[in-house]
Amino acid sequence: MIFRLGDFHFPDDPARLYPDTPGRPWVLEVGFGDGRFWPHFAPTFPVTPNYLGVELSGVSLLKAHRRLSAAGLGSGILTKLPADVLVREVIPHGALDVIVVNFPDPWPKDEHTDHRLLRVPFFQLAASRLKPGGAILLTTDHDEYFEFAVQQAHASGVMSVQTGEPPAAALETKYALKWRDLGLDVNHARFTPTAHAPVPHGDVRPYPEDEPTVPHAVLTLPDTFTPTDFDKVTIRMPQSTTTIILLDLYGSLRRDGWVTLAHVIEGELTQEVLIGITGREDGTHLVRLAKFGGPIITPGVKAAVGAVTQWLESLGAVVKHRGY
Ligand SMILES: C[S@@+](CC[C@H](N)C(=O)[O-])C[C@H]1O[C@@H](n2cnc3c(N)ncnc32)[C@H](O)[C@@H]1O
Structure with a gap:
């Protein structure tokens, strides 16, 4: 298998x-x-x-x-x-x-x-x-x-x-x-x-079945939010081996929203993850780790959702809830 x-x-x-x-x-x-x-x-x-x-x-x-x-x-x-x-x-x-x-x-x-x-x-x-x-x-x-x-x-x-x-x-x-x-x-x-010095497991879990624990944020985008360009964003987390690179942003033709492609490097582990930015009925937007590609949830992946949220904030978004 x-x-x-x-x-x-x-x-x-x-x-x-x-x-x-x-x-x-x-x-x-x-x-x-x-x-x-x-x-x-x-x-x-x-x-x-x-x-x-x-x-x-x-x-x-x-x-x-x-x-x-x-x-x-x-x-x-x-x-x-x-x-x-x-x-x-x-x-x-x-x-x-x-x-x-x-x-x-x-x-x-x-x-x-x-x-x-x-x-x-x-x-x-x-x-x-x-x-x-x-x-x-x-x-x-x-x-x-x-x-x-x-x-x-x-x-x-x-x-x-x-x-x-x-x-x-x-x-x-x-x-x-x-x-x-x-x-x-x-x-x-x-x-x-000859000795058993326990080395702890990390803060890692599979993509959850229960929606609220998927790393996410809810925010209000400025009325004028229509991104026309995107520069790669690289974030090196202090005092860790984690680097997050927001590589690109894609517009969805099917929904009101976008998808960010992120590269998350944590020591030996590298994951490519998608983070959706999707319109909701009440006019807010949901920033959320996508299930696509079978990501596992690590501190770096949570930080990547945070990085997308912060990038949107830098463009005028107002965050109503952070779940990452
Ligand atoms: C020299 S080859 C030996 C392969 C096999 N054991 C043999 O004797 O024919 C070493 C193998 O280890 C794999 N490898 C190297 N570093 C690894 C790592 N950190 N985790 C898992 N596999 C690794 C390589 O991809 C490669 O196939």
Whole structure:
């Protein structure tokens, strides 16, 4: 199954995600590529665990989906997201048995090490989402990244490190085969949590069914309000990693109103959202996050609704109610 971010709950419940197999072990694979690992790894368990795979590449997502379906593993959930967003917002505390990372992107240049996944913050996050006795399994051809990851695990203060042989399935992935053909060695480590320092979930929720809690504002536009041009607006939120860019404004041919296209960047998570400005029967206008595109409601998305409202205020609108 393919899940979009908006299909999850925050945090989610494995019993909701895998209603036919609740209580089975739960395996997360980060960066599953074309999906060759799971069909080799799943049969090594007495019963097939519940599987969640996270990948940044949409092409890989589709290839892996086909491969898992053909292998009878179609109940596994695949999603296209940055791994740390999924782990932080979707996975409950102490819920995962195994996190598998095979051949992660090494980001070899010194100035790019910040892009590496296996750094102190991820180890601390993973330790809080793994069950007692759970583990991260890392297999990589990249010696320098391997040493870096081991050093970061120690520096996290929450992981013990055991090196050894990788599971056989990790040597069957696309990248493993590439390195094997070149006759190169791989490194393997098992990182086991030694402490449980809970890393909190964020202020994130799905698009709500109940209308009043969708971020919105009600305002009166000036009589003369007929926008003829629109300049891109960029807002960097102080003391956070959030940037909101109001990219464009479109007039609706069907209703009295407009739609703003906004780009909301919050750390690793980027969402493109639409914010409607729609006329109401009483002459006021409703500024409201649209459901289109399956947005999730984050502090940045609420702030984007606020940014559209403030832009309208700067043009003379009078706000009657703020719900963001
Ligand atoms: C070198 S490839 C390895 C793919 C596969 N594991 C294999 O062994 O064939 C690394 C993969 O990780 C994915 N990736 C990189 N950063 C990621 C992140 N933050 N979250 C999820 N996937 C990521 C990339 O899109 C890429 O497919």
